[in-house]
Amino acid sequence: MNCHNSYLKWTFFLIFLTTCRFSIAKQTNLTSDIPKLDQFLNAIYEWRANQQQKQADTGLKLLEAPTVVAGVLCFLAASISSAGGVGGGGLYVPILTIIAGVDLKTASSFSAFMVTGGSIANVVCNMFIKNSGKILIDFDIALLSQPCMLLGVSIGVICNRVLPEWLITILFAVFLGFCTFKTCKSGFCFWKLESEVEVMRRNGNQELENGLLKNESFGGAEPLLEKEEKGLGSSSIPWMKMGVLVMFWFSFFFLYLLRGNRYGQGIIPMEVCGVGYWIISSVQFPLAVIFTSWILYNRETQHNIPSKKQEGSSETKHGPSGKLIFPLMALLAGVLGGVFGIGGGMLISPLLIQVGITPEVTAATCSFMVFFSSSMSAVQYLLLGMEQVDNALIFALVCCVASIVGLVVVQRAIEHHGRASLIVFSVGIVMALSTVLMTSFGAVDIWRDYTSGNYMGFKLPC
DSSP: OOSOOOHHHHHHHHHHHHHHTSOHHHHHHHTTSHHHHHHHHHHHHHHHHHHHHHHHHHOOOTTSHHHHHHHHHHHHHHHHHHHHTOOOHHHHHHHIIIIIOOOHHHHHHHHHHHHHHHHHHHHHHHHHSOBTTBOOOOHHHHHHHHHHHHHHHHHHHHHHHHSOHHHHHHHHHHHHHHHHHHHHHHHHHHHHHHHHHHHHHHTTOHHHHTTOOOGGGGTTOOOHHHHHHTOOOOSSOOHHHHHHHHHHHHHHHHHHHHHOOTTSOSSSOOOTTSHHHHHHHHTHHHHHHHHHHHHHHHHHHTTOOHHHHSTTOOTTOOHHHHHHHHHHHHHHHHHHHHHHTSOTHHHHHHHHHHTTOOHHHHHHHHHHHHHHHHHHHHHHHHHTTOSOHHHHHHHHHHHHHHHHHHHHHHHHHHHHHOOTHHHHHHHHHHHHHHHHHHHHTHHHHHHHHHHHTOOOSOOOOO
């Protein structure tokens, strides 16, 4: 999918249609501005095309100014993204295409490696550099969510091929804008609660210091760090759950290798979008259902659900509907991620925050899940003949180092200021920047299609 989807593109389109409905006199005055807008957008389009042509002719040179600037911006993007546990692909792709001038296909493959590099740093820090002797990753949420997220990505990719770009643009702008608003709103609410806790501590409230303050003092909510202090996080790595997650990874990866991509590239010869292609694709549905049902059954027999296992989980998630909320959220995040061409971490992170998972647990769990999805994409790119692997690995190393820096800085800021809500704001910043970048520069593509008379309706999946 073209990652430069844009709400502004649709806005320009609506403005043009609206002017056509005015009277002839008004239409003459208003349409005088249309050529100026068209010239401006064409200038941007031609500049991007020239940058991409130059890169295609000479290759990506790491020491050239555009590449160095793109590397610095990716370093900053990775530092911010790592704090929130999101992959950052929504920032990497626009930076690489706009600044470095690489084509969208190359930028997408680079992004998979960069997200993987950043997530490796996150996972290592969260698993082996423990917070107060505990691992913040909620492995139960990861087990329940990962199969449905991988299934959702496959569904979303098919929807991306069928839906017109202007519709994808509207859905992207509305959903990501709404999630950004809700995430920032949650961040301000948590900040307010933490401020109240700080004031009470300064006033010598012993009950708060001893963790005995009732929830009613905060309107039914607890300050984030107080929840984490009472956390039930595991102090050792649950290797059995890790093994199950690895089994998930290899099961879906094997299906992807058998099926191949939309161009028929796979480990066995197969007709593009033929009967075999769709049969193998459909196997993902029972596979995801079987894996998820198995995990749910084990949780039921052990009388243990994720909300009681790890810190920061809501205690209201009892019953069948409570157990299914994580697979359903993961499925939704996967579908939308596949449609919009971005990682699921940016979508599932605000959803987990909304259901009551604390920011530190959300960030650690999302980065853990992003590692599995991004690494699968990266390995597939390798097996299918990806070019410029060396450059991709260098950018991945940059993002890995940047992620470590971001994690250290944010963790020290949390310890110094006592505000875990900084993680929520990090997620909100990444989402806001991704929305602006992907919509602003994506506007040029839809406007170009419209003015060129290209087909803008629904398409077949193959």
